[in-house]
Amino acid sequence: MTNRSRYYIQIKDLPHARGAEAALSYDGAGPNDFAAALQEALRSPLLFQRWRALQPDPDSVDVRLGVTDQLANVSAKAVDLHTDVEVTSDLPMSILRQRLNWLIGNHWQLHDVRPA
Template sequence: MPIRYYLSLPDPQRARGNDPAFAFRAQGADGLALELQQALRSDELFQRWRMAQDDPDAVDPALGAVDPAATVSGQQHDLHIDLVATTTIPGSVLKQRLRLLAGSHWTLSDVASA
């Protein structure tokens, strides 16, 4: 069952993960939404991150969950960006991907059935 996650990037310029190899590259709402959508639809970001770990084979394969039908939309509001992600990916995996992409510079404001 798809879940809708309501996310906010209060300061989009700071919404970058700790490692530039995995962090958001886009600047605007549409670009950030597209990057997150790609991170949910494919395991490419997960695989790059997994291979950078000391023991890639020890990484929990459940973190590589994908949802080819995931959608993410973004809207710019003054100085912050709101994202709405609709996906079947578990919340813990979504949060792990967001930490890679945006670091700690994001908030989850609501969750609802889609």
């Protein structure tokens, strides 16, 4: 049995929110692009694999950090001067945090977590 959660996240300035590593960073134009990028990062191991390849010793990276959720769902919408993001997944917050930081750095804030 999985413990699916719904994460509520806010991004204050999505057009300028970027991760520290350009090769991993989000480069879209709006909420829908970001939702698609984050959903792909949660469902597919590709972003993790790119990050792992950038590490000094890729073979020493714990492969459990690359866990994915094929059923992860992400939606995002512009509200006033920020972007609201809703993520439904059984991935732990530590993995969601990792993927968000790779995509947009620390330009996000978790507002709530509820059972899905």
